[in-house]
Amino acid sequence: MCGISGWIDFRRDLTREQPVIDAMCDTMACRGPDGAGTWVQPHAALGHRRLAIIDLPGGAQPMEVDTPDGKVGLVYSGEAYNFTELRDELRRRGHRFDTDSDTEVVLHGYLEWGADVAEKLNGMYAFAVWDTRTEQLLLIRDRMGIKPLYYQQTENGLLFGSEPKAILANPEVEKVVDADGLRELFSVTKSPGRAIWQGMREVVPGTVVTFDRNGLREHTYWSLDAVEHTDDQEASVAHVRELLDDIVRRQLVADVPRCLLLSGGLDSSALTALSAQQLAAQGEKVRSFAVDFVGQTENFQPDEMRATPDGPFVQDVHKHVGSQHQDIVLDPQALADPAVRRAAVQSRDFPMGLGDMDNSLYLLFKAIRGHSTVALSGESADEVFGGYKWFHDPKVQQARTFPWLAAFNTQQAEGPRVLDKSVADTLDIPGYISSEYEAAIAGMPTLDSDSPFEAKMREISYLHLTRFVRMLLDRKDRMSMAVGLEVRVPFCDHRLVEYVFNAPWSLKTYDGREKSLLRGASADVLPKSVVDRVKSPYPSTQDPAYAAELQKQVKELISNGDRALELLNADWVREAANLDPSEVDTPTRNVFERALDVSTWFDLHNPTVKL
Template structure:
C-alpha cells in the first residue's frame, strides 16, 4: 500500500534538501511501517514509505531502471491486481524483471507505453514516475480515486504526497485555509480536485498530471461513459457474479495475512462469502472481523437510517460461511477517548469526519492490524448498485440538490454548518456553494438519447454518487486504515464492474422491487436467507447515551479553556447545549459536538491560518 512524497524543482539543487524530503516522507511512516527510502537528484527528490504486501524482500522503493538514455524512477502506492498478466506481456515484448513485485511491472509498463500505461492497469494506485531522459514527472491516480494523491504547484516545480501532511512538511507549502476550503469541510460533497488547503490540489481519479519545464497539465484517461445495455436480467445477474468472482480472486492475492470486513449487510456479506468460497478451494479458512458496541443489539432502537442492529446478521454470515470470526466490541469511553479522536482527525488531515463512525472505524482497523495486513471491504456497493434509502425516496430523487443532502436535511434540519458562528455561515454561504457544485456535477453526466426522463434522472443520481459521494467514503477508508498500516481493498470499485452496472437501466437495478437487485441475486446462493432479505443498514453508530454525555463534557471543557477553534463556532448555541440534560441530547446536538471537538483537534495539530 505505502505512502509516497516528492519535490520537483527545476531551479533548486535538491541534493542539498535531503532533510526536507526525509521530513516529508516521515509524516507518513504509519502508511509504510515496514521500510522507507528516498531517491534524490538535482531537480527531483522522491520519498517512499512501504507497507510490504507483495514480494516482501524484492519490492523496496524508490525503484529505478537504467535505460540507454538515462534513469527512470518510481514511487508507488497501492496494488495492481493484473500485474502477473502484464508482466507476461511485457516479457514477450523483451522486458526483464529482477523482482516479483507489481511496482517493477508498473515501472516497465511506463517504459513500454509511456503515459498510456494507466489504461493497462487494473487496481487501486497512486504513483509518481520521474524520467531523467525528459526531466518530466507523471502523477497517476486510479480510476475511482481509491488511493489518494495531492500536489502543490510551486514557482519552479511541484510538491506531491499521498496525504496533505507530507506536502505541508515542506517549507514552501503554506498552511492556509480560505473560504472555499472551509466550504469543502461543511458541504458534504467532494469537489473533484479540491484539497481544502489553499494552493493544494488533489489528482483527480482517472487522471494523469504531467509536470515539466513547460508547466503542469492534466490528462483524463478514464471517465464514466453512457452506453447501451443490451443484456437481459438473467445475463446481467450472471455477468455481475462472473465479475465479482474474478475481482475477489484477484484481490485475495497477498504475501501477508488477509481478512474481510463483515457488517452483516448484503455488501460485506457477499465479499465474505465469495472470499470464503475461493479460499476453501485452497484449503484455507476466511477470517472476518466486525465492529460492535456494548449493549447495541440488546438495546437497539430503529432510527431514520437503520432498522436493525448488525450483530445477529454478522453471526448468521460467519456461521453460514464458516469464517473464523471476531467481534471488536467498543464502549463509550473508548470511542470518546481524546487520543482516538486525535488519531482519526490526524489521519484525515481535516475536521470533516463522521464522528463516532470515524473513531470506531479507526479502532476496528487497529484491532485487525494485530492479525492481518490486508482486508477486503464491501465499501462502495451502495454507490454502484443503488443501495441508499435516498435512491428510492421520490422526494430525494427529484430534489434539486445532491440526494444525500436532501435526506440528511430531513434528519438534521440545521445542516452540517450549523456549528459555525452566524457571521462565518453568512460569509461562506454554503447553500449557494452546494447549489453551484450540484449544477457543475449534473452538467458532467453522460446521458443517452432516447432514455425516459426518469431513467435520465436516475443515471444522474448514480453519477453523483460515483463521482462525489463515494470519494468521501473512500478517502475516509484509506486514511483510517493506513493510519494503522492496514491495506483495505474495495472489490466493488473495480472499474469493470462500475462501468457495467452504471449502464444498467434503473429497472434492472431494482427488478425485484428492492435496492441492489443485481447484487442480491448475483450472490444469493452463497448467503444466508436473513441477509438476502435484510433491508439496507449503513455503517453502525453507537446509540449509547453515555457517549453523547461524554462529548458534552469535553465540549464544556473546550469552552472553559477558551479553545481557539471556538472562534469559528456558534458559541451561543454551544453554551446552551452544554447546559442541556445529557439524557435529552438529540442526534443533531451530538453531531455538532463531534464537529466542535474535531475542529479543536485540527487546530491543535496544524495551526491553520483561516482566511474568510
C-alpha cells in the first residue's frame, strides 16, 4: 500500500519543479512511511510514498523500464493478489524480472497488454503509467474502488493523487468547494467520479482514464452485469466457500506481520476462522484485534441498530480458533480528544460527521500498527450478501430512493435540519438525492426473467455495491493509511461480488435470515453463538461522558463564533449545546459530531465556499 501523485504539463519543463512534486508527495507521508521517490521527465513528474509489503528490498518506486523507443514509468498503490500467476505468464512471453514485487509485474503487464492489464488483475489497486513513447498518461483504479485515486485537469495538463490533499498541494489548484461539492458532502450518496473540491474528479472504480495532448478519455473495463444464476442452494454455498478459501489464501500473502480485524460478527469471524485454518497448516497462529470501550459490555443498552455488544462474541471466536488476540479498549477522553478528531478529519479530507466511529477506527488502527502492517477486514460483506436490516424492511423495499436513506427517513429532513436555511434552500438536498437516485438506477443491469420483487432486490443490492460500499471503503482506506496500515477487504474480490450479486434473493435468505450464503459457507468453522448472532454494525460508545465532552467542545465553538456556524443550522447547534446533559440522545450527539467535524475541516483547509 502506498500513496501516489503526479503532474502532467505539456507546456512546462517539470524537471524544474522538483520542490512541488516533493510537496505533493509529502502530504501523503503517512501512506508510505517506508520510502519516497520521484521520477521526473520534461512533461511528467511521478511521485511515490511507499509502505513496504511485498519484496521489501526490491519494490521501490517509481519504477521504470527502458524500451527501444523510450521510457515507461509507473507509480502504484495496492496489491495484485494474482501477481505470481501473471509473472509466470509474462515470463513465458519473454519478460525478465529483476525483483519479486507485484509492482514490476504490473509494469511489465502494461508493456505486454497496455491498458488491458487492468482486466488481468485481481486485487485492490490504483496506479499511473506515463509512457514517453506516446506522451500518454494512464490512471487505472480497481473494480470496487478499494484504493482511492483523484485527478484534476489544469490549463496545460493534469494533476493526480491518491488523496485530494496531494492535488491541493500544487499551487495551480485553489481550495474551493462549490454547491455540488456541498451537495455531495451532505447527501450521503457517493456519486461516481465526483469529489467535493471544485474541478477535482475521482477515477470511477473499474475505469481507465487516458490523458494526452488530445485531452482526456474514460473507458470502463468492469461493471456489474446481470446473468442467470443456475446453481442450486448446495452448489451456491459450496462455491462461495471455495471462493472464500481462495481469496483468504491470496490475501494472507505478505512479507510483513498480518492480522485480522475481529468484531465478533459473522463477516470478520468467518475471515478469522478461515485464516486460522490456513495459517495452522503453515504452523502459524492467526493474530486478531478488536475495538472496545471502557465499560461497554457491562453497561450495554440495546438500541435499534445494535442488539448486543461485540465483546462476548469476540472472545468466543478467539477461544474457538485459538487466535493471538488483543482488545484495544478506548475511553471517552481518548475518543473526544480534539487532536484525534483532527487526525481523522485530515485523513478523510472532508467532514463526514461520524465522530466517534471515525475516531475509534483511527485509534484502533494506530494501536494495531504497533504490531502488524497488514490487516484483513470483513468490510463489504453486508453489501455483498444482503446483511443490513433495511434490506429486509418492506418500507425500504418499496421506496424510490437510496435504501439507507429510506431506512432512516433522512431524505427530506437532513438538509434543512443540518444546514443553515439559506444554504439548504440553495443546495436542495432532497432534489439532488432524487436526481442521483434516478441516475444510479438508470445504469443498473437487469434480467427479463426477474420478477418485480426480484428486480427491486437486485436494485437494492446494486445501489449498495456501487454507492454505499464506496463510502465505507473510502473511510477504511483513509483511516488505515493515516497510520501506515494496509487493510485488505476479501469480500470485495470481484469474483465473489459477481457471483453473489446474481444469486436470487431467495438463495441469499434461504434460512430466513440475512447473509444466508455466507453463514452456510462458514458455519463449520465458527462457534454457534456467532452463527446465530443478529447483525450488529460497527460499534459506537454509549458512555455519557463522551457526549458530555462533545457538548463542552461545542459550547466553546459557539462562544468563539466558529466559521462552521455559517454553514450549519446555528440555532439547531445552540439548542443542542444548551440541553441538560441527561437530554443528550443519539440524534443530539450527532449534532455535536457534525459541528465539530465541520469546524475542524474549516480549520485544516480554510476552503473557499462558493454557493
